[in-house]
Each structure stands twice: as C-alpha cells, then as structure tokens.
Amino acid sequence: MTRIALTVNGTKVTREVTPRTNLADFLREELLLTGTHIGCEHGICGACTVVVDDEIARSCITYAVTCDGAEVRTIENFDEDALMAKLRQAFSEEHALQCGYCTPGMLVAARDLIRRGEARNEESIRIGMSGNLCRCTGYMGIVSAIAKVARAHNEKAEPDATTRTLGPAPGPDAPDGFATESMASAGSAKPVKAKAPAVTPVLDSQPSANVQTGEMTQEGKFTKLTQTITVNHPREDVWRYMADIEKVATCMPGVVLDGPPQEGHIDGRMLVKLGPISADLAGEADVARFEDEWRGIIEGKGRDTRSASLASGRVEYQLAEAEDGAATQMAVSIAYSLAGPLAQFSRGAIVRDLVSRLAGAFAQNLEARLSGRESDAAPAAALDAGSLVFSVLWDRIKAFFGKLLGRGSD
Amino acid sequence: MKPVAFEYERPRTIDAALEHLATAPNAKILAGGQTLGPMLNLRLVQPDLLIDITRIPELVSVSDEGDALKIGACVTHASIEDARVEDHANGYLRRVASGIAYRAVRTRGTLGGSLSHADPAADWLSALLVLKAELEITGLHGSRRVGLKKFVRGAMETDLSPEELLIAVHVPRSEKTARHGYYKICRKTGEFADAIGAVSFNPGSGGFCLVAAGGSEQPVTFESPENLFSQGDPLDPDSFDMPMAMDALREAGMEADDYELQVRAVAMSRAMQDAMSP
CATH class of the missing domain: 3.10.20.30 (Beta-grasp domain)
Incomplete structure (x- = not known):
C-alpha cells in the first residue's frame, strides 16, 4: 500500500x-x-x-x-x-x-x-x-x-x-x-526474478530482402500465412542443417530447448517481446520430415503462464532449388491460433510485420551458420535459441502477438 | 480488467530513474500512461514495477537551442496543442497534436511515450520523421543522440535498450517558407490510423521529404520524392501520381495489399494538399 x-x-x-x-x-x-x-x-x-x-x-x-x-x-x-x-x-x-x-x-x-x-x-x-x-x-x-x-x-x-x-x-x-x-x-518484498533475456527479433531495421511474406488469411480459428525465405546455399546443405533441430533452434531468436529432441519430440520455451508486451511461451512440438519431398512439418502448442493464454500452431516448410542450385528457396506456411485472454485483441498486421522480421533474423542466422560465420549470426547472444525450427515458436509468436497487440483505440 | 499488482516508484531525477531501471527486473517506465494504461488493464503487460517519470523537472521542460527546439519527453500533446510549447514548425506541431486521439488522452499522453512505444499508427512518429527530429537518450553509461528514422526499427520496436531512457526530442526549426502537411485516415475519429501521410517541403534548402505509414509496419520515408509527381512539380499537389506512389511503396518493401497501398497513397496525396493549401 x-x-x-x-x-x-x-x-x-x-x-x-x-x-x-x-x-x-x-x-x-x-x-x-x-x-x-x-x-x-x-x-x-x-x-x-x-x-x-x-x-x-x-x-x-x-x-x-x-x-x-x-x-x-x-x-x-x-x-x-x-x-x-x-x-x-x-x-x-x-x-x-x-x-x-x-x-x-x-x-x-x-x-x-x-x-x-x-x-x-x-x-x-x-x-x-x-x-x-x-x-x-x-x-x-x-x-x-x-x-x-x-x-x-x-x-x-x-x-x-x-x-x-x-x-x-x-x-x-x-x-x-x-x-x-x-x-x-509496502514491500511485500517480492522475490526478484531473474531478468528475462529480452528477445529482440530484429537485427536490422530494414526488412530482410530474402524474406517475402504473403497474405494472411483466416480459416476457422486458425490464422494462416506464408513466407518465402531464400538462403544462398545448396538445397542439400540446408536440408541437412534443418535436420538438426538443436542447431536450427539457435537460429531462431528467443528459443530455448529443454533438452535434445526425443524421437522428433521437443520441449522448450520461447520468449517474445513486442513493445512493452512480452510473452514467455512454454510448450512442446513434434517434428516430422519427408526426405523424398524435401518437406518438413512442425506442430506444437504452448502456454504463457502469466496471461494464461494458449497458442497452437503448425509450420510446414518445403525446400526448392533456386539460382541453378546455388541457393535454396524455403516456402514456409504457418497456421496458428490463440485462446485465452490474449486472444481478444488483434491487430494482425503488426503480427505480420513481427513475423516477417523474425523470419528475416532466422534467415540471416541460418545463412551465417551455414557459411560457418558464427560471429555474424545474430546478436542472439541474449537468446539462446531453442529448437523448434519455426514451428512452435513461430506460431506462438504470431499467435501471440497477433492478438495481443491490438487494443482498440487511442 | 484490473492490472496485476505492481510496485511504484516516483524518482525526482533522471539518475534515480536510471537506477531503478538498472536494478529492477521487469520494470516499465510510466509517463502519461495512455498506451501503457490500457495494456496494463488488459494484462497484456504485467510489470513488477512502474517507474513514474512525470515528476522529473528536465523531462517536462522545453528549451530553445537556436536551430532546434528541445522538447522534454514528458511534454503532453495538449501542451503542444494549446501552444504552451512554441511551435517553430509553422503551426504544424499544433495541428498534429490536436488530432491525436481525444482531448482526455492528449492531456496526459506524452511526446516521448508515443515515440518510444513506436506504434506505426501513432501520429508523432510519421509527423516528426519528415522534420528530421532527433532523440536524446540517456543511460547509466552516458547519453547519445539518434535520428528518429534510425531509432525506429519496426512496429513497436526501437533502438532503446531496456536500461535507457528517452529524455528529449530535438525538433529542428523550420524555415519560414517551409510547408508541412499531415493527413491520417481512420475509420473513427481519434482511433489508430489505417494510413498516415506526412510531408515537409523546404523551398530554401530544397529539402523535401514524404512519409507514408500504415497501421502495422514502420513508416516508409521518401527523400526527394519529386518523381512521384507527374509534372515533377511538388508545388502542384494535383500532379501527385497515385499509381506511381503505390508502386514506390511496394518497392520500398511495404507489405500491404492493393487496397492498403491505395489508402496510404491517398493519405500521402492529402498530406501534400494540406501542405500546399494556403
């Protein structure tokens, strides 16, 4: 008091x-x-x-x-x-x-x-x-x-x-x-919590040129969007790299895995920050890969304890050769939904911006790691990325933010 | 609809505010609270501590620095609207201020709060981008100045680190003959804008800057946008070329559909008309 x-x-x-x-x-x-x-x-x-x-x-x-x-x-x-x-x-x-x-x-x-x-x-x-x-x-x-x-x-x-x-x-x-x-x-002498590693998804103020975000659509309770990421490495290399969930996770800002994946199943958390809002999503995901199709699917769900909100989502990626095999085009489609208090507010377009920036950071990190330039990889320092490729994280993130943000007016 | 329980501190100096920021995890700065308040009530933001900076004298002061006006971060929109702060931009600052949300919001909402929140649909962001405003930021390890364009990194994301405080905005003094225009399109008066256009035209120096913003991504800035006018003459707003403007927005990386692009181009065009109207 x-x-x-x-x-x-x-x-x-x-x-x-x-x-x-x-x-x-x-x-x-x-x-x-x-x-x-x-x-x-x-x-x-x-x-x-x-x-x-x-x-x-x-x-x-x-x-x-x-x-x-x-x-x-x-x-x-x-x-x-x-x-x-x-x-x-x-x-x-x-x-x-x-x-x-x-x-x-x-x-x-x-x-x-x-x-x-x-x-x-x-x-x-x-x-x-x-x-x-x-x-x-x-x-x-x-x-x-x-x-x-x-x-x-x-x-x-x-x-x-x-x-x-x-x-x-x-x-x-x-x-x-x-x-x-x-x-x-007045001090109810609250225990001081460790400062959360603030995750700033953006590395650069300019939208990354190698990421293209498509339109957002709504299907039932799921919001869907697609993204195309181009990486300057052959498809074989990217595919192999993407198989290592733990490594891939380190490319994604804000993700921390609880441990190595068990038969395609991963537990982890993702911290996302947007303006004054931050969401700490704890959850799990399952990863499946289809070798002959160059395609992978990640499905997951997570929960932010503070807001008691639930997020679930599915990410599918498909690799295609580009520039005569010198580069790889990764087509990513994401579907996510959110339930709970955070779901009531939506300014979807801001989420799209965040997602596109996250994708930009991911692409940049992936590119750097594939080239063996660890040092150029994200100042991800703060965020010891966790696995989940884009899946869990992404969905959540989006999900989250999507809804979080919009507060009607003023 | 009630915020989570939080502690409250009311430092009287910038240093004391920085101390709190540095030592308290999960603290949030509170200025006018017109954006943070709703977010707190909706529990979108759940801080352990609020640091109220409105009683720090430096932050509510304004000083004339000759070629620029230094406006403290906690100066309210209403203080600018009511001309209690000098408008050295030929009436432009007052016009922009008086169109922000509603009077009961403007009396508490602050310039610095609005900029550091960096909502792309907020007014000052676009309005001050064309004036080349600079922000004064301070932290325990010193102060720095950064241009507004560089400061904004994306929707609701800025160059401000968690331990830093935005303390003032430096707005360059306008030429007497300068013409500035501003126009926003929203479905309901006072609501977040769907599109914003802002322009600054300076015949003396030849400086010409046009900004377009939507509700979602960081604003797009055009320096020397003469090519967006079919006659190449910005003094004739009717020659503003809409299709070319839409293409330019698309090329600048604005991710929007045709409708959204058109609304933004219309806002730009009306900002031009606002600037050129007598």
Missing part, C-alpha cells in the same frame, strides 16, 4: 492505495463518489472522464497513485458551476440522455470543450466529443444540447494557468504526499 494525499472536490483526502488502483476505482470505492462511471475500463469509452488539475482525464487508465498531490474534480463537484448548470438544463431539454450511464463523462467532456472554445459548430462538437461513447446512440440530442449551450456561451475560455506543468498533471511541483516513505515498506 502507498499513502497518497490529494484534493478531491475541494476536500483534502489522504488514503492508502495499492499502486494498481485506478483513479476511478479510488473515487468510487474509497470515497464513494459513484457519479464517475466505469465503462470499458481501458480508455476507450470516456464514461470515467474527470478533471485532474483543470484538464479532463480518463480515470480508468490514470492510477490514483499518480494523482498524489493533484486536484481532482468529479461530476459531483459541479453543482455550483454556471456552465455545467446550463449543460444540465440543455441535456434535459434536448433529451440528451436515455440510460444516463455515459452522462457524467459527457457532461465533464462537454464543459471542457465549450470552455476551450472548441464547440464552434456541429462538426467540431462531434469531433471534440468523439472520445465519449453513448451506447444508447443518443448523439443527436447530446450534440444539439452542447451546441445550444455553446451558442449562448460568450465568455472566453478561462485563461490557462501558465504555471502548470507541461507534462501530465500534477507534475514535478506537486508535493509527494507520503508516497515515497511508505512505498519501500
């Missing part, structure tokens, strides 16, 4: 909070100010909009601990506010609410819009209010209520306090409450 001191609706408040408590929960549950509503709880809907140091903010993605020393105003604090009184009246006259759930956020945001002189016409009102969603879809009434008040509101926006911080409120000048002192003691 961390002790914070802030002003809420004009009253000094001191409380113990856990750092993860968001401002909305703090206001509602700690101070019983239930006028602030929580809708999406990830910064999309605007229902939780409050005022922090004179600027509107989303209280669901603002943590109470960061408001230590700030001045917070909620919908309950605008009874005496002349502009808000006009808005309340107009909302009533224009039928700007049905269920009323979004209304506190709408009013706080609308007052701010008018105050800043940005409610000039219907278009600017609609743009200015686009961060507040009304599930009853009562936008016509809301917009006309705001327009009505804005038309009659001739006052210039209150001059901005020029002394205010240029950063997020409350900024460096705010007192520290009691935050720092109790923070250390």
